[in-house]
Structures are given as structure tokens and as C-alpha cells.
Amino acid sequence: MRRAYDEELAALHRQFSQMGNMVNEAIYKSIKAFVKHDKELAKQVIEEDAKINQLEHDIEQACVELIALQQPVTADLRKIVTILKSSADLERMGDHAVSISKSTIRVKGNKRNDAIEAKISKAGEKIKTMGNDILDAFIGYDDELAREIASRDVQIDEITNDIKNDCVEEMKKDPELVLGATDYMLTSSYIERIGDYVTNISEWIVYFRTGKIQELNTHHEYDDID
């Protein structure tokens, strides 16, 4: 009984990692497509999102079945709850990769701005690394790494805020840039949200280790008031 149970838990853990890898690939591809103006790659991200959503549902069902059939307590229960809650964060990271891809497809000869695109690319690199690292933290249930990753979210907020300010300045100077800069702003807000979801997953990894539900970043509540 315990052996079958351990195998089911391990299978759930693998499914979650697989979903995480798919989401990270979607983020990577969506930003690459945006920066390279590659509509085919963007379409691919949109098409593959259905698989991510299906996997989320499978994981959620498996979590509930494991709880119902095995009635886990302590660490096992926390492991399942961590996966049950974090799966929604992964799924929404995937949704934002889709939103970025839609921006890429929407572009029809808009005027572009290389400096802003370079900043988006940089923010994309950072968020990609955070996405990969959070999966490592999950696989190793490494709460120290999770805390460190969450602390990087300030940098994402800084860059995306900076991009927003650049867009405002450039749009004021050049009306032809309005349409393109609108997508720059939205894309950068998607990247910012992905950072928030990574932070949420960090919090669940810390919960698994400590049994305490706590917020790791409260800074982003006030960061863009000024």
C-alpha cells in the first residue's frame, strides 16, 4: 500500500515537473518570437497551451484522488497541497506566454524601437532564468533557493517599470510608435505578472518546508505608486 502510494506521489511530482518544463519552454519561445518577430513560433506557443491546460487538470484530479484515497498527513499532505496550489500559477504563466505570443502575431508593420525591444529581451532572459530555477527549487524542495528566487522579483519589477516609462516618453515624441509601444507595455506587464507567479510558487515551496504560509514579497504592492 505504502509502496503504491509512494509511486503515485512520485508520478505526481514528475507530472508537475513536466508541466513546469512545458511552461518554461512556452515563456522562452514567446519572448524569442516577440523579439525576433517570428509569428510562426508565436503560433506554436498558442497551439501548445492546450496541452499545458490539460496537464494542469490531470494534476489537479490526481491531487484530489490521492488525498481521498490515501488520506495523507504532514509532509505528504503538504507536498500534494504545494502541487495543487502551484499548478494554477504554472498554468497562468503559460497563459501569459500566450498573451505575449498574441502580441507578436498582432504586429502588422508597426514602427518599432530597438532600445525598448532590447530591454524586453533582457527582462525575458531574467524571467526565463527565474522559471528554470524555480523548477529546480521545486524538484529539490529547496526553500533557500526559493526565497532567493523570490527576492529577484524586485529586479523584474524595476525593468518592467523602466520599459513602461520609456514607452510613455517615446509615444509622446512619436505618434507612429503608439501601436507598437502599446504592445511593448502589455508584454512587459505580462513578464511582470509571470514574476509574481514565480514568487507564489516560491511561497508554496517554503510552505512545504516550514508548514507556514507566508508572503515572500510584499514590496510589489507599492512599487509603482510614484
Place this chain on the structure above:
Amino acid sequence: MRRAYDEELAALHRQFSQMGNMVNEAIYKSIKAFVKHDKELAKQVIEEDAKINQLEHDIEQACVELIALQQPVTADLRKIVTILKSSADLERMGDHAVSISKSTIRVKGNKRNDAIEAKISKAGEKIKTMGNDILDAFIGYDDELAREIASRDVQIDEITNDIKNDCVEEMKKDPELVLGATDYMLTSSYIERIGDYVTNISEWIVYFRTGKIQELNTHHEYDDID
């Protein structure tokens, strides 16, 4: 034993409703503050968000403890899972009310556009009603109402897309409007996301009733490609 358990479940249900009411009030106030340019009211929303976050943590802890101590199955387990998952959606709806409030506080004599503000106000009315109704659907575990509420999300997407297009047109015509219209666009994207979270809660209410995890709206994956 069963009686204490029923009382704990009922208490959890009340806590969730309370959190839902707080979130709906935050959304209502944030949009009112945005439209009336009321910075004091906006500050109040930001300050009160900490209570919502705390309540979310309390609810999550209570869910895990109930599962561990009572080892619920079937409908009781689904009830707890519905609350465990939906609490994150409520919390993020509250976060977006905070983001809208931050836009309100940021405004410093920006040029404004009455027609666009009227549309934001209309979108805000609709999302407020959806927020109230989803709480009714939750309290009555009414999956028919939940499905109907989810179907309204298309209208939110239409209005917010319309607002975005208006902003682009007005910014092209008038550089002085760029700063204000940027906040219009972001606020309307927050309203759009709140609609997505309401849809997620609808899906969990349907899950409670049917035991099946399914997506109610897939339209918004593709709605703004064109």
C-alpha cells in the same frame, strides 16, 4: 466528531464568503476611486489589502488542517478543494483592485478623456456585478449560475479590447494624452484579468457539483489576436 467537523466546514465557508465580500468591496472602491479621481479612497483600498491577504492565509491553513484532521472524502473534500483553489483567485482579484488604486494615486494632473473613462466605468460596473454574483453562486453552490457568470466574461473582454483600441487612437492624435491613456489601458487590462479570475472560481463551483475539472471559457485564448 461529525458535528464539530460540520461546524468547522461551515466556519470555513463563512470565512471564504467574508473574503469574497472584502474583495468585491475593494474592486468596487478601486473603480469608484479611479473614475471619481479620489486618491483617499484609492489609498484605503491599498491599506485594506493586507487584511485580505491575511484572510487568504488563514483560509489556506484551515483547509489543510481540516484535510489532515478529518480526512474528508467525496463532497466534503471537493468543498475544501474548491475553497483552497478559489482563495488564490479571490486574492488576485484583490491585488488587481490594488493595481487600479495605484493608477489612481499616480495621476498628477494628466490630461483625461471622458469618453474612455465612461467606458472604464461601464466595464467596472459589469465586473462588480460578476464579483457579487459569483459569491452568490458559491454560497448556494449553484453551478448553473456559475456557468452563466463565466459566459459573461466575453463581454468584459469586448469592452476592455474596445478601451484599448480607443486609447491607441487617442494617443496617436494627442501626445498629451499618452500618460493618462497608459493608465486607462493598464486599468482595463486589470479589469480583464479580474474577469478571468471570476471564470476560474466558476470552474471550481462547477467542479464541486460535478467532480469534473473543466474550462468554461477557452475563447479568451484567441480573442484579441486580430
